[in-house]
Amino acid sequence: MDPSDLQDVLDSVRDFIRTEVVPAEEQIEADDAVPERIVAQCRSMGLYGFTIPEQYGGLGLTVSEEVRLAFELGWTTPALRSLFGTNNGIAGHVLMEGGTEEQKAEWLPKLASGEVTASFGLTEADAGSDPSSLATRAVRDGDEWVLNGSKRYITNSPVADVIMVFAKTNPDVAGNRGISTFLVPKGTPGLSIGPKDHKMGQFGAWTADVYLDDVRVPASALVGGPDGVDTGFVTAAKCLAHGRLHIAAVCVGMADRLVHESVEFAKTREQGGKPIARFQLVQGLIADSVTDHRAGRGLVLDAARGFDAGTDRVSGPATAKYFCSEMVGRVADRAVQVHGGAGYMRGVTVERFFRDARLFRIYEGTSQIQQVIIARDALGKAARA
Incomplete structure (x- = not known):
């Protein structure tokens, strides 16, 4: 995308988030739902298809461009990004990475427009970071496949129009082999969705x-x-791997918001007749968070360049996701500390973000899985049995 066009997109998204979404954050938290007017605006702005190629109706952003957009999306509740995150990320990329031309032509324009919401059906009760123990099975029966099993914690599944279901098609092979992916549309007989999960955060x-x-x-x-x-x-x-860079960038955006909230509070909150911003121990908390945020931002931008160049699509995304998901947790913890008792109260932004941030260390591969990926990439065969 032309740099000026990209800047226009970033400016419009930033304005939309600050004027429309941020004022609705408490409503989203209380209702456990994003207002339909905001959903409609996301569709009209092209946010359901910013990574999808232009030939299929998307914006076709490179990863370096996408992470800059994700910095903006991270400024507000993660529920906003979740609306269209799977279309642009792990679900949409199933088709972009592995789909036939016919499948891409049928589904990607619908994903890009927001007409269709997709889900990524990999995780199970006993299979998540390690899919080798996948229990869902798919058996060929003439011109059809028959799927049996269950998936857990599937984002957007209550509203999904199609689910990318991963299933074992060859149970006789060991490890991660013998797994295939199927497009399962909503309404297919035998497909059912459980009640919405009641989570710690990210309402x-x-x-x-x-x-x-x-x-x-x-x-x-x-x-x-x-x-x-x-x-x-x-x-x-x-x-x-692509999704990890996106999540890392969202964490950077959230850290930016948390730094902002901490700085503004420290400037106005008084103790002993003077703002707490004058206290050096408070300054130390702020300085650590500013440094964490800037380190994360630089790492994400560098990893995105490597991804686009094709020089590092393994360790780079893993290091970015590992560092930034852990980093935003530290920044959120300091933000609560700067706010003192107020930071522990519902209705205060940093309290909500403290709960929201915790999940980033788990999905798209836990921090421990990222450590394994990073170490094995550095150590090579010496790290493998």
Whole structure:
């Protein structure tokens, strides 16, 4: 995208977030839902398809451009990004990375416009960071595949129009092999969605269990067509690597907001007749958070350049996601500390963000999984049995 066009997009998103979304944050928290007027604005602004190629109706942002947009999205409640995050991220990228031309032509324009919301159905009760223990099965029956199993914590599943379901198609092979991906539309007989999860934070971002009971889909629902058999893990790994950079950038945006909230509070909150901003121990908390934020931002931008260049699509995203998800937790903790007792009260932004930030260290691969990826990339064969 032309730099001036990108700046126009960033400016419009920044204005939208600060004037429309931030004032609605408490309503979103209380209702556990994003108002429909905001959802409609997101569709009209193209936010459901900013990573989807232009030929399919999206904005076609590079990863370096996308992370700058994610910095803006991170300024507000994660529920906003969650509306369209799966379309642009792990679910949409299933098609971009592994879909046939026919599948891309059918689904990507609908994802880009927001007509369709997609979910990424990988995680199970006993399979998340390690998909080798995936229990969901898909068995070929003539011109159809029959799916049985269940998925857990699936983002947007209560409103999803299509779910990218990962299932074992060859249970006889070990490890991460023998996994395939299927497009399962809403309303398919045997597909059902559990009640919305009641989470610690990130209210308005819906997750739920997904159940598949003899779900029949045509052979054309296999992502990648006949060549897509047993390629699901490779596709998932590519989707998650991209998603890790996006999540890292969102964490940077949230850290930026938390620094802002801490600075403004320290300037106005008085103790002993003077603002607490004069106290050096408070200054130390602020300085650490400013440094953390700037370090995270620099790391994300560097990792995004490596991703776009194709020189590092493994360790770079992992280091960015690991550092930034841990970093925003530290910044949130300091923000609560700067606010004192007020920071522990519901209705105060930093209290809400403290709860919201905790999840970033878990999804798109836990911090511990990122450590394994980073270490194995650095150590090579010496780190593997």
